Amino acid sequence: MKVFIDTNVLLDVLAERKAFYADAMRIWTLSESGRIGGHVSAISFSNCYYIVHRHAGRRSADKAVRLLRDVFEPVDLTAQILNQAIDAGFADFEDAIQFHSAVHAQAKCVITRNPDHFPRTPLSVLSPAEFLAAHSFE
Numbered sequence: 006m007k008v009f010i011d012t013n014v015l016l017d018v019l020a021e022r023k024a025f026y027a028d029a030m031r032i033w034t035l036s037e038s039g040r041i042g043g044h045v046s047a048i049s050f051s052n053c054y055y056i057v058h059r060h061a062g063r064r065s066a067d068k069a070v071r072l073l074r075d076v077f078e079p080v081d082l083t084a085q086i087l088n089q090a091i092d093a094g095f096a097d098f099e100d101a102i103q104f105h106s107a108v109h110a111q112a113k114c115v116i117t118r119n120p121d122h123f124p125r126t127p128l129s130v131l132s133p134a135e136f137l138a139a140h141s142f143e
Contacts, residue, residue, distance in 0.1 A: 006140075007042040008032075009107030010077065011117035012049040012099075014133055019057055019069045025118060028133035032116060037076045045077040046106040048099070080106040097122060 010032065016022070017029035036043030050070050058066035080086075082102065086109055090101035100122045107115045107128060114129040116136050123130040131139065 007044060007110065007112045008036075008136070009044045009046075009080070009103070009110055009112035009115045009128075010036070010049075011103050011115060011119070012046070012052045013118045014116055015045065015049055015053055015073065015077075016056060017118070017133075019053055019072070020060065025133070028137055031137055032133050033076065043077045044080050044107070044110045044112055045073065046103050047079050047082045048102055048106075049073065050079065052099070078110075080110045082106070083109070085109070095122070 014025075014029045014032060017025040018033050022029075032041070032043070035041045050073055053073060054066045054070050057069045086102065086105045089105040089108075090098060093101040093105065095101035095104070100119070103117075104115065104123050112128060114131050114136065115123055116131055116133055117123065118132055120130045120132055120135075
């Protein structure tokens with residue numbers, strides 16, 4: 006199953022955000038093991054690098070982007086995705102890029118901690134907990 010994973014879920018693992026880590030790590034592990042096809046926007050690499058670098062330094066940021074590269078399939082930021090995001094009218098431009106990257110990747114759903122930031126069509130939008138509850142991976 007091809008899924009699109011929002012930057013906030015990736016950062017929950019990379020920054021070990023206690024309140025969100027367990028579900029995010031399960032999704033990360035499902036992608037790493039090939040049980041789901043985890044896709045991420047190319048901008049997630051720079052977003053994660055920036056935040057990890059700011060909080061934990063360059064060595065940790067370098068490691069973070071290598072981990073992302075080795076586990077997830079990046080969705081290139083194309084002119085089409087950029088134009089769709091600009092014209093979409095989302096309250097948050099980064100969310101618009103994420104959403105249109107997911108559509109471009111033909112993902113079944115977007116996994117995010119901010120489901121209310123995304124439209125519910127043409128794909129479903131689920132929190133990590135909702136995604137895990139809806140699918141049996143035991």
